[in-house]
Amino acid sequence: MLQVIDLHEFLKDERVRCAVKVGSIIRYTMAEFLQNKGFIEIPPVIISPVTDPLAHPIFNGEISYYDNKYYLTRSMIFHKQMALLAFDKIFCFSPNIRLELAEKARTGRHLFEFTQLDLEVKGASREEVMQLAEEMFIEILKRVKECCKPELEKLGRELKIPSRPFKRISFEEAYNEYGKEYEEILSSEAKEPFWIIDFPKWKREFYDREFEDREGWLADMDLIYPEGFGEALSGGEREYKYERIVKRIQDSKMDPKEYFFYLEIAKRGLPPSAGFGIGIERLTRYICGLRDIKYTTPFPKIPGKYCI
């Protein structure tokens, strides 16, 4: 079976050349922004006995080594929390492997391998990391406009710097107004990025913190791109107390045994924190105004296809 992309043609495509250049500047600007704020960059974790369960269906990526079972990283959420045992503010350029269902190829925004800038701050509130995200987002847009003028011109993309603070809408409000397709509708109508906050438990993974005084609702958020580009970033405050984590795993109808290694560490203490992860290829796609995410990387991994 042949791999699906004609790589010679693909790598000649101006969209790829421009978008990969933009992605390179995005990565560098992120690192610079966070280093200047005193964040420590930690090495990525690619295989581990624990990884993000994710809130949508996916194939497991498993390997065995000396009879020990490892998962390919779907996100570094648990490792971020654990790294805060040593540092106050950390980030990572974290490659994620998510073996998506083939139908996700149609969304234009799924790859089965991508990089997430993942960060976590000890003792921070959701509000603080939202401020940080807005500031970083604007810094990136400014830098790309400055360093990638020819690329944006070739792509026919005009970028407007959004004003802060970004607008906010609660999940409840959004869902009541627009129903199931709330994200798509709101993203398509929007001219600037905006936040959706306070997701319900049934929509999210067990690690986002549930409000003590509002059962079933979470201290978390998504950043949504305008012009129909959809989700940018997911984050929130975290559950960090052992008993609460176990309860939340059980509420999600999962088996705490699957998180044994993580729970053993949580039992001895994890710090409270907040953080987020932002997909670099999706950010590149938005900044470049490309409808298909495949142009943002030289070796796109298209759901369901055989890709080099």
Place this chain on the structure above:
Amino acid sequence: MLQVIDLHEFLKDERVRCAVKVGSIIRYTMAEFLQNKGFIEIPPVIISPVTDPLAHPIFNGEISYYDNKYYLTRSMIFHKQMALLAFDKIFCFSPNIRLELAEKARTGRHLFEFTQLDLEVKGASREEVMQLAEEMFIEILKRVKECCKPELEKLGRELKIPSRPFKRISFEEAYNEYGKEYEEILSSEAKEPFWIIDFPKWKREFYDREFEDREGWLADMDLIYPEGFGEALSGGEREYKYERIVKRIQDSKMDPKEYFFYLEIAKRGLPPSAGFGIGIERLTRYICGLRDIKYTTPFPKIPGKYCI
């Protein structure tokens, strides 16, 4: 079975805290140095139908997705060559998974997951990338001395900036003088990093370029750390012509069918290039003067052990 590291104790260890901070500065300095020289950072590839065969025994890391077979990246060598179809100079912070034999845990310099700064330059000679490596290496040492003074003090490490050009010795000379253990002996005796050049075919992978006028010998190099810290960097000029690559694969007693995807692309043309890969954890280990590489990352993957 329990994971092997007591993470709470480990992450309290000053060696880990200092070394991870140093590693963070190393990553940033590398990105800055290469961005300033016009390199484009490409996203890492984690799974692919083709990866580095490596010249030493290792377990295969394989996964299957929609009945297609993927390997975990052991190095991005082939993807670096292919990326030069779009760009002149590229680099990548490339996580490598190398499922090493358990005995490698004893060397103090093997992890089964680590990050390599991997770069490749279209049309470059070995000489040019050696110059680049020396310049970058010195830039990193200077920056770490400047930004990580407290960390180096805690580690009791005094760093001397080496003088350029670094010394060179050919493999043949080294082997004739010191025999099989040439690298260890030379590294232990050295006070400054040095190059070993011109490896023989039987020591290396098929992708390093064979001299046209000196059959069996390659236009490649290793950088070796002093004080017994061993190999720093491996690189060279590359085979890029289809027929020569096929011949070199056959010379290595491998089956060209295993490199089908890569060969299909080489058949339609790859540019000549040179480049290298340098392990970030090993560089951190050397700079920090640590005998065990495990301290350089919050979640070390120790060969043969179960690690989170």
